Amino acid sequence: MTAPSLDDFVALSVDLTAFGETDLLGTGLGSPYLAKLRGACGDAVVTALFAAHQAARAESAGDPDGFDRALRYRIFSDDCLGPVARNVIKLWYAGTWYGLPPEWTDSYGAQSAAQTSTVTAASYQEGLLWRAIGANPPGAKAPGFGSWAEPPRIDDRYLKGARR
Amino acid sequence: MFVKFPQGATERTDKDAAAEVLYDVVIVGAGIAGSIIAAQLSEAGKRVLILEAGPAEDLTLRGYESYLDRFYSSTSKDNQAPYPASLAAPMPRGTDTRRIAPGAPDTSAYLVQSGPLASDTTYTRVLGGTTMHWEGKTPRMLPDDFRMRTLYGEGVDWPLSYEDLAPYYAEAERVIGVSADVEDQSFLGITFDERYVYPMKGLPLSYLDRMVAKDVDGMPVELDGEQTRLRVRPFPQGRNGIPNPAYDGGNGFVPQGAVSTYQVEVGERCQGNNNCVPICPVQAKYHAGKTLTVALESGRVDLIAQAVAYRVHVDPETGRVQEIEYRRYKRPDSKAFTTVRARGRLYVLATNAVENPRLMLASGLRGSSGLMGRNFMDHAYLLTWGLLPEVAGTFRGTNCTGGISDLRGGRFRRNQAAFAVDIHNDGWGWSRGAPMTDLLDLVDNGGRYGESLRQGLVDRVSHQLLLAFMVEVPASPSNRITVDPSYTDRLGNMRPILTYAIPDYTMRGVAYARQLSKRIFARLGAEDHTDYDPNFWGYATYEGQGYEIRGGNHLAGTHMMGSDPSTSVVDADQRSWDHQNLFLVGGGSFPTVGTSNITLTIAALCRRSARAMLTQLDREQAPVQLATAGAPSHREEAGR
Numbered sequence A: 001m002t003a004p005s006l007d008d009f010v011a012l013s014v015d016l017t018a019f020g021e022t023d024l025l026g027t028g029l030g031s032p033y034l035a036k037l038r039g040a041c042g043d044a045v046v047t048a049l050f051a052a053h054q055a056a057r058a059e060s061a062g063d064p065d066g067f068d069r070a071l072r073y074r075i076f077s078d079d080c081l082g083p084v085a086r087n088v089i090k091l092w093y094a095g096t097w098y099g100l101p102p103e104w105t106d107s108y109g110a111q112s113a114a115q116t117s118t119v120t121a122a123s124y125q126e127g128l129l130w131r132a133i134g135a136n137p138p139g140a141k142a143p144g145f146g147s148w149a150e151p152p153r154i155d156d157r158y159l160k161g162a163r164r
Numbered sequence B: 001m002f003v004k005f006p007q008g009a010t011e012r013t014d015k016d017a018a019a020e021v022l023y024d025v026v027i028v029g030a031g032i033a034g035s036i037i038a039a040q041l042s043e044a045g046k047r048v049l050i051l052e053a054g055p056a057e058d059l060t061l062r063g064y065e066s067y068l069d070r071f072y073s074s075t076s077k078d079n080q081a082p083y084p085a086s087l088a089a090p091m092p093r094g095t096d097t098r099r100i101a102p103g104a105p106d107t108s109a110y111l112v113q114s115g116p117l118a119s120d121t122t123y124t125r126v127l128g129g130t131t132m133h134w135e136g137k138t139p140r141m142l143p144d145d146f147r148m149r150t151l152y153g154e155g156v157d158w159p160l161s162y163e164d165l166a167p168y169y170a171e172a173e174r175v176i177g178v179s180a181d182v183e184d185q186s187f188l189g190i191t192f193d194e195r196y197v198y199p200m201k202g203l204p205l206s207y208l209d210r211m212v213a214k215d216v217d218g219m220p221v222e223l224d225g226e227q228t229r230l231r232v233r234p235f236p237q238g239r240n241g242i243p244n245p246a247y248d249g250g251n252g253f254v255p256q257g258a259v260s261t262y263q264v265e266v267g268e269r270c271q272g273n274n275n276c277v278p279i280c281p282v283q284a285k286y287h288a289g290k291t292l293t294v295a296l297e298s299g300r301v302d303l304i305a306q307a308v309a310y311r312v313h314v315d316p317e318t319g320r321v322q323e324i325e326y327r328r329y330k331r332p333d334s335k336a337f338t339t340v341r342a343r344g345r346l347y348v349l350a351t352n353a354v355e356n357p358r359l360m361l362a363s364g365l366r367g368s369s370g371l372m373g374r375n376f377m378d379h380a381y382l383l384t385w386g387l388l389p390e391v392a393g394t395f396r397g398t399n400c401t402g403g404i405s406d407l408r409g410g411r412f413r414r415n416q417a418a419f420a421v422d423i424h425n426d427g428w429g430w431s432r433g434a435p436m437t438d439l440l441d442l443v444d445n446g447g448r449y450g451e452s453l454r455q456g457l458v459d460r461v462s463h464q465l466l467l468a469f470m471v472e473v474p475a476s477p478s479n480r481i482t483v484d485p486s487y488t489d490r491l492g493n494m495r496p497i498l499t500y501a502i503p504d505y506t507m508r509g510v511a512y513a514r515q516l517s518k519r520i521f522a523r524l525g526a527e528d529h530t531d532y533d534p535n536f537w538g539y540a541t542y543e544g545q546g547y548e549i550r551g552g553n554h555l556a557g558t559h560m561m562g563s564d565p566s567t568s569v570v571d572a573d574q575r576s577w578d579h580q581n582l583f584l585v586g587g588g589s590f591p592t593v594g595t596s597n598i599t600l601t602i603a604a605l606c607r608r609s610a611r612a613m614l615t616q617l618d619r620e621q622a623p624v625q626l627a628t629a630g631a632p633s634h635r636e637e638a639g640r
């Protein structure tokens, strides 16, 4: 079995996070995150996750609704891959690897790096969550004096809101 | 301007040599209270020894950066996350708080809680004290707050008036470096000298504040027959903004930058990190290390860190303090310590309103009035939270820039507690752990990923509004700090025990606050998501309604000042009635807390007390003979 590749990891991450490849690689955390994922779940699971992602892509052939359904069927609803994919999303957004639920480790084995942990001090600062809400990570990347009086820099397409 | 921390100042004082010196003043605690007094006395030429329980080395930039690293890397970002836990000088941590079962005190953490209500109130035992960690709001108290008994038949009158304290408020605002505008801060009787301006101009309100103000400004409120109109108003802040050129009769103000051993680029204006609690990464926020550095630069101040005061020894004849016995630990994680003594003409306990009475009571000094440790006060916080109809850009700016201060005073105070209201720029962070909890919920339970996740985050987080009602708590003798020899820490110090219940007077204010928040949300068109969990550790009911009550970190009242020795512990100078060469300083001296965050008033009182100390030192100038023969000044001991 060949080791899971960074390219496959980034391709999956782009679809899971809705941030572009340059955004993701620009954090400098692609490799450390992949290493974290492999350490926590083992290569067999990681390879299966990447394969499921590629199969979903191939199957939906560019149709967004089909792709969404394929991801739900093949990954999010899967006992093994679902929790791992959700963890990858949280890893990118929060910079924290969250421990997998006990029912997962019971079935698929507890690896040495499976506990909740930060990856590096920088991972918190690079969390995509802050960019999604147009804010800086508290305690880092200060936006400058008085910037808080201005409207937030959130992409227009999210301003309408699906809430109401 | 950066502040140069004298190299090696935390190590240069030899504890054995210091034990042979009779200092003018021995100060216990290097927080803002102790640091202000040390700076003022040393400036007047006095020799000062400071004993500090926390580990040393913290004021160099390297030490400060290690706090930051600890904060970034810790998975729990609670408000003590940056600070090293020490078993030798432990501190309460909000995450330790548990609901208290009736009759079963919670002894699991350093602060023993016998309830009935648990509190997550906290303080930090490191060099610089709790200001390393504070948020930095610096409002003055209202003139009415000093006369609550006379005006409203509630609480206790101070032996000082607002006018007595006003010049010291101005001094405190200079020491801390406060950013605010007089026009915004003149309300409910607060007055300033005619030409007074704050050292720095007020910080701008956040976009979120302005969004709230658009609908709330002018909102009418009727209470006890009085009409008020609400207004969103900025808070004075202990963080660097734009210096006001009109300060000091046109001389201007030079902000204090970062404390460091070398020239650094940080410490200038607040950059909006939204991390003031627990730690400001650029030291734009004031912390007591800035004042401590000034004191140490005088060359007349000796500092011994890792020195935990153990016992105050008193001459049984005269009541005067003879020495302070302290335990010096070698490493924060080791059990070994050395017992040493410190002697001065005057002694100052500046360890805060929990630790001061703890030390006195552990020394067997209950006070002739029996009030030592009684009348513990804090602010009771009630949080209410909702979602605004538009994107408000929550999570930007300092933790809090504006709020509603109009109900801090009024005739209604004869019936119910007053409050100040904060608009929190960090959304539901305090009540529900936002934004991380929102992220986890959207991903784990909401099936969100990709675009739908990004949309969900904006919808859920960027619309958040949290109002924090800071409700006054009047003095009540049964709310108190005690000690018990069966509860000790690793160094053998008795741990503080807190007994705390919220008086009905406060609960009436709490209930009213909840009602008012519903009106405010309705006026804003906001969805109210407030929900109080009966299993919450601070859940309290009043007239059939339940509320989550949180601690305010504004520790006060435990050695109350007064003009009558039988009903108070210290006089208006914070001098102990029982021990004429002992001062107990800090929030513990307050007879009322009103609705001001307490630290500016602590600073003002300490500026005032330092003058009284200088007068007393001059008066008691007679040379004191030290016994040089006899017992050695220290002995080695193994810890337990």
Ligand SMILES: Cc1cc2nc3c(=O)[nH]c(=O)nc-3n(C[C@H](O)[C@H](O)[C@H](O)COP(=O)(O)OP(=O)(O)OC[C@H]3O[C@@H](n4cnc5c(N)ncnc54)[C@H](O)[C@@H]3O)c2cc1C
Binding pocket: B028, B029, B030, B031, B032, B033, B034, B051, B052, B053, B054, B079, B122, B123, B124, B125, B126, B127, B128, B129, B130, B131, B133, B134, B135, B136, B137, B138, B277, B307, B308, B309, B310, B350, B351, B352, B353, B355, B359, B552, B553, B554, B555, B585, B586, B587, B597, B598, B599, B600, B602
């Ligand atoms: C999260 C948070 C936010 C806050 N926000 C605000 C705010 O916005 N505005 C405001 O006004 N206030 C605020 N406060 C409160 C403020 O921090 C305190 O009122 C203030 O720091 C008290 O100063 P102090 O010098 O009296 O005591 P402390 O700062 O507690 O200092 C006491 C010092 O004594 C030392 N010490 C303790 N015991 C011993 C011993 N036995 N021997 C030797 N040394 C000892 C400690 O290590 C410490 O250095 C906040 C507090 C917290 C926790």
Ligand code: SF4
Binding pocket: A139, A142, B239, B269, B270, B271, B272, B273, B274, B275, B276, B277, B279, B280, B281, B282, B283, B284, B285, B397, B398, B399
């Ligand atoms: S907002 Fe940031 S820069 Fe400003 S005081 Fe707070 S932590 Fe410091």
